[in-house]
Amino acid sequence: MKCENQVLFTFPSRSINEAFARSAVACFAAQLDPTMEELGDIKTAVSEAVTNCIVHAYPEQIGLITLRCRILEDNVLDIVIKDKGRGIDDIARARTPLYTTGGEERSGMGFTIMESFMHELKVSSKLNKGTTVHMKRKILKRGGKS
């Protein structure tokens, strides 16, 4: 699909950056004139993916998270969140609702929420090399916009 606009940013896996990542993606997505609900869905999905990098990819140290947003033709917002951390050995199991390796404080709902709130979700990973989460959401065109 043709890419009409894009942005790339990199930040350390500090939890204080979760809010920044959500806001940055919401700002970029604004050019598609999304509804409040669409923005909420996108921010939530980004929050889940970035949190996974912080909690799971880099549990013992601070690493880098790369986030790329693109606008594809037909109002599609394309988001890739990448880390070079621990990796996931069983992706299917990781994507099971309520499954978590994060202990008591985690709900195990991260991937489930990304799947419900975005239109497409692809996860690829290699142990000790890193994980890439690729999500897409089509923003509906609203009246008055061409």
Next chain:
Amino acid sequence: MQMTTFLQDKQLTIALSGEIDHHSARGILHMIADKIDQFLPMLCILDFKSVTFMDSSGIAVVIHTYRRMAERQGILRLKRVPPQPRKVLEAAGMERLVTIEGREPVYEM
């Protein structure tokens, strides 16, 4: 995250505000747990009116609070949940676990 609490008889209302994400969740969880331990309510109500954002870290907060109340045969209720947090709670099936009262009809500008 600011939190105001209101106690009446054995009913404790905790008003949360701001964003509930992984960064803030642990602190919120401990604050709620401390209040429950301090006041030993039979009914705990979490008022979400001023919660501007929540992700699945908030689900963990709700589950923990639910368990803490259930340990003492108490009840947890959520009220005035705005649309975005509500959507996350429903995606996790939380309405099957706790009563979620009322609905914020519009986004406040």
